[in-house]
Amino acid sequence: MSHPEKLKVLLVDDRAENLVSLKKLLERPDAEFLLAESGNEALNLMLDHDLALVLLDVQMPQMDGFEVAELMRRSMRTRKVPIIFVTAINKERRHQFHGYEAGAVDYIFKPVDPFIIRSKVNVFLEIKRQQLAREKLLVELNQANNRLQEISARKSEFLAAASHELRTPLTVIKEYTSLVLDEVVGPLNKDQHRCLESAFRNCNRLAGLVDDLLDLDSIESGQSRLLRTRVDLIPVVQDVVTDFRDKMAQAGQRLEVDLGPETPAVLADPDLVTQVLYNLLGNAHKFVPTGGTVRVELGAGARGALVTVADDGPGISPQDGERVFEKFTRLDRQKVRTGGTGLGLPLSRKLVEMQGGKLELESELDLGCVFRFDLPEYSTDRHLEAFVADGCRSGGREGTRWTLLHLRDCSGTHETSEQLRDTVLGLFRVGEDRTDRITIEDEHRQLVLLRTERDGALSFLARLQEKLERGSEALRGLEFAIQDLDSAGKPEGTLCFQPLAGELETLGRPS
Amino acid sequence: MNNWKILAVDDEPDILHGLVLRLEAAGYEVCTAADGLEATRLAISEKPDLILLDIGIPGGGGHMVVDRLRNIEQTCAIPIIYLTASTGGEDIRRALAQGVQRYITKPFDSAQLLRTIAELLPASCPTG
Numbered sequence: 155m156s157h158p159e160k161l162k163v164l165l166v167d168d169r170a171e172n173l174v175s176l177k178k179l180l181e182r183p184d185a186e187f188l189l190a191e192s193g194n195e196a197l198n199l200m201l202d203h204d205l206a207l208v209l210l211d212v213q214m215p216q217m218d219g220f221e222v223a224e225l226m227r228r229s230m231r232t233r234k235v236p237i238i239f240v241t242a243i244n245k246e247r248r249h250q251f252h253g254y255e256a257g258a259v260d261y262i263f264k265p266v267d268p269f270i271i272r273s274k275v276n277v278f279l280e281i282k283r284q285q286l287a288r289e290k291l292l293v294e295l296n297q298a299n300n301r302l303q304e305i306s307a308r309k310s311e312f313l314a315a316a317s318h319e320l321r322t323p324l325t326v327i328k329e330y331t332s333l334v335l336d337e338v339v340g341p342l343n344k345d346q347h348r349c350l351e352s353a354f355r356n357c358n359r360l361a362g363l364v365d366d367l368l369d370l371d372s373i374e375s376g377q378s379r380l381l382r383t384r385v386d387l388i389p390v391v392q393d394v395v396t397d398f399r400d401k402m403a404q405a406g407q408r409l410e411v412d413l414g415p416e417t418p419a420v421l422a423d424p425d426l427v428t429q430v431l432y433n434l435l436g437n438a439h440k441f442v443p444t445g446g447t448v449r450v451e452l453g454a455g456a457r458g459a460l461v462t463v464a465d466d467g468p469g470i471s472p473q474d475g476e477r478v479f480e481k482f483t484r485l486d487r488q489k490v491r492t493g494g495t496g497l498g499l500p501l502s503r504k505l506v507e508m509q510g511g512k513l514e515l516e517s518e519l520d521l522g523c524v525f526r527f528d529l530p531e532y533s534t535d536r537h538l539e540a541f542v543a544d545g546c547r548s549g550g551r552e553g554t555r556w557t558l559l560h561l562r563d564c565s566g567t568h569e570t571s572e573q574l575r576d577t578v579l580g581l582f583r584v585g586e587d588r589t590d591r592i593t594i595e596d597e598h599r600q601l602v603l604l605r606t607e608r609d610g611a612l613s614f615l616a617r618l619q620e621k622l623e624r625g626s627e628a629l630r631g632l633e634f635a636i637q638d639l640d641s642a643g644k645p646e647g648t649l650c651f652q653p654l655a656g657e658l659e660t661l662g663r664p665s
Numbered sequence: 666m667n668n669w670k671i672l673a674v675d676d677e678p679d680i681l682h683g684l685v686l687r688l689e690a691a692g693y694e695v696c697t698a699a700d701g702l703e704a705t706r707l708a709i710s711e712k713p714d715l716i717l718l719d720i721g722i723p724g725g726g727g728h729m730v731v732d733r734l735r736n737i738e739q740t741c742a743i744p745i746i747y748l749t750a751s752t753g754g755e756d757i758r759r760a761l762a763q764g765v766q767r768y769i770t771k772p773f774d775s776a777q778l779l780r781t782i783a784e785l786l787p788a789s790c791p792t793g
Contacts, residue, residue, distance in 0.1 A: 321750035322677055325771040329683040332775050338690040361772045368752065 160186045161206040161279050166196040166222065167240070168214040176209065179268055180275055193217030197225060205235045206282035207275065209262075212241035223259075236278045238262055238271075306375055313371050317364045324364070328357035366497035370481070373504045380508055382540040384532045385422045387459055388413050391452050394431040398439060406444035414453035420529040421458075421536045426505045427529070430513070433498040434463040434525050441523075442467040458511075458531035466522040475515050479503045502527075510536075667692040669786055672713035674704040674730070675748070676722045680771075684717065687775055693782075700724035705733050708740045715785055720749040720756055728756075731763045744785040748773060 163185055167173050173189045180187065188203060190196035193214060200208075208226070212219035219239055226232040236258035258278070262271050333339055335350045342350070372378040395411050402409045438448040442465045451462040470478060477483045482496040506513040506527045513527040530536060671693045673684045681697050688695045696711050698704040701724030708716060708730075716734075720727035727747060734740040747760050750771040760768050767781050 317752075318750050321771045322680070325750070325773065326677070326679040326683065328772045329680070329687070329775060333683060333686050333690075336690075336775075338686055357772065 160184060161282055162186050162188060162203050163275070163279070164188045164190060164196060164199055164203070164205050164208045166190045166193070166208065166214075166219070167211040168192060172211070176266075176271075179266075180272060185279060193219075193222040193225075196222055200226065200229075200232045200235075205232070207236050207238065207278045209238045209240055209275075212239050236260070236281075238274060238278070240264065240266065310371055310375050313367060317368050320364050321361075324357060324360055328354065328361070331357060363497065366501055370497055370501050370504065373501075373508065378508070380423055380426070382421050382423050382509060382537070384537065385420050385424050385427065385529075387417055387420060387422075387427070387452055387461065387529075388415075390424055390427055391431060391450060391461070394428055394435060395450055397432075398435045402439055402448065405439065407439065407442050408445075408447040410447060410449040412449070412451045412453075414451070416454055417452050417459050418454055419532040421532045421540055422509045422511075422529045426509060430502045430505050430527065431461070431463075433502045437498060437525075438463055438465040438467065438523070441465065455528040458529050460526060460528045462524060462526045464522065464524040469519050469522045470515070470517040471519045472517065475517055478515060479513075668694070669715070670694040670696065670711065670713045671715050671717060671782070672696050672698065672704065672707055672711060673717045674698045674701075674722060674727070675717075675719040676700060677719075680719075687779070688782075691779055701726060701730045704730050708734050708743065709737065712739065713743060715782060716743055716745045717748050717782075718745055720747055720751050728759055728763065731765060735763065746778075746781060746785070748778075 161184060163180070165173050165176050165180075165187055167176065168191055170191060173191065177187045177189065185206075188199050188205075190199055193216065196208070196210070210219040210222060219241070223237055223239075226235065226237070238260045240262050242264050258281075260274055260278075262274065331350055331354045334342065335347065335354055369378065391411075391413060395409065399409055435448070435450070442448055446466050449462070449464045451460075451464070453460055453462075478499050481500050503513045506529070509529055511527050511529040513525065516524040516526070669692075671688055673681060673688065673695055674697070675681045675684070676699050678699070681699065685695050685697060696707055696713065698707050700722055703724070704716070704718065704722070707713070718727045718730060722730075727749070731745060734743065734745075744766045746767040746769060747756075747765055748769050748771065749756065752770055757768055766785055769778060769781065
């Protein structure tokens with residue numbers, strides 16, 4: 155029995171005495187030598203052993219060394235095994251061998267120089283050793299990675315289940331508090347009203363916490379929805395500001411708004427921008443005392459648009475500035491205030507980062523807080539990458555392979571949107587019964603459906619292909635397939651992949 | 666009373682009772698069911714003008730109730746609001762595919778719930 159760590163070297167020569175002397179010459183503790191006196195014997199040994207190297211005599215009766223090598227290169231198992239030909243000088247005949255591209259090939263000329271042959275063998279064995287070590291590491295890495303993914307998935311499942319279980323009792327508490335508070339079941343005095351208002355407010359806080367926990371988890375596990383598009387920030391900010399105007403007025407806080415008309419359009423997800431603004435304004439509303447001011451500014455930044463939410467509240471010392479972005483951080487000053495979930499700011503930072511921006515805090519104790527975030531300026535190129543990356547993200551687990559499916563309208567016939575939706579959903583879920591039309595090799599694929607009858611769709615595809623060829627990071631792992639749907643006709647209407655299909659209209663128009 | 670009749674379906678008695686108090690205070694007539702079969706039966710016999718439906722109920726779940734009601738002539742046009750603790754994408758997608766009018770997650774805001782109900786009911790009161 156050989157030691158499992160030993161590398162195997164096959165020596166092939168029709169003369170037994172050559173084999174013995176070659177073996178003697180090369181012998182070393184970390185290698186095992188197999189000997190073959192003919193090409194056939196050598197090929198048989200190759201079937202049973204994982205070889206690091208073959209030393210092959212060229213001049214042999216029946217099957218010569220080049221023929222053996224040709225046969226080796228035809229089998230998957232031996233294709234890549236390095237070969238050293240041992241030959242008398244015969245340069246012309248070297249050209250008879252055609253397997254160079256498959257694996258390493260070297261030559262040793264007879265009479266064999268012991269020093270040269272030993273060093274050549276050393277090099278090949280070292281390469282093999284490194285290759286084995288790399289493969290082993292890769293296996294370990296994959297195992298560790300799978301374990302981590304499994305743990306992370308279990309954590310997410312637990313959170314989802316726990317949040318679902320929390321919601322039911324929370325609903326009951328909130329609704330009954332609200333029923334009493336609204337005096338549906340009888341009149342309340344002032345003190346009773348105040349007590350129940352506190353209870354009610356904290357029900358909402360708990361509900362917010364459950365939502366934030368789930369949101370944060372889905373972002374961290376890469377499962378959150380993201381749908382970036384061209385966004386004009388002015389109406390988005392205006393909507394949120396309108397919601398806060400009354401609340402702040404009631405609390406005796408001033409709200410100043412400066413929406414710079416020169417603000418460029420950005421590439422962002424409007425729902426997420428709204429969520430961030432709610433968090434930042436909610437935060438300011440919570441901490442600014444009566445008579446204080448909250449200022450919202452919108453303008454152009456270095457990379458796109460810059461949104462600022464500033465207040466003249468108690469502020470945070472610069473050394474604590476980063477801590478507000480950690481989960482469940484409670485700074486001293488916050489102990490006296492209520493209402494936060496401890497997740498609003500970490501969540502906001504993640505939401506901004508998902509959209510390619512940065513959220514930062516500038517603050518001095520007693521001088522208030524200035525939160526700033528930027529979002530990238532809109533361009534069709536950025537939109538293109540985001541379009542596909544967001545689509546991949548929306549369906550995906552790690553390790554999913556993506557197929558971009560281009561449905562080409564060949565027949566010009568109209569088919570109802572329902573029929574097409576069925577086709578696509580069928581493929582997506584089952585992947586079998588419609589394989590006559592589109593081949594899906596495994597369930598881990600995602601279709602990205604493009605409507606090619608739209609203006610600019612073909613140039614979109616061309617540019618996408620160009621980006622794929624250049625190895626764009628955002629599109630890594632995406633496969634690209636073009637499939638004609640001859641009888642299915644035109645992709646039309648609202649599809650299951652609405653975010654992807656719907657977005658296309660705004661893309662690819664010549665600018 | 667405004668004469669509108671609402672069927673509220675939830676397997677959690679506390680939630681159901683809260684809904685009855687809230688809806689009756691707003692002037693609606695209310696009938697209740699705690700599972701899918703009862704919900705289907707009442708939807709046919711009581712002819713409600715709107716249904717508030719939990720998804721996670723015994724007897725097939727809310728989705729099955731909707732599928733059944735949509736296939737019965739007397740009930741296929743009744744507006745339905747899902748009122749559920751599920752925030753899962755699959756449930757929302759299914760609701761959209763079924764043509765369910767609104768999807769409200771628990772814990773809900775009762776003022777918003779009443780607004781949504783009012784939006785879905787025709788402007789004029791039913792006769793009788």
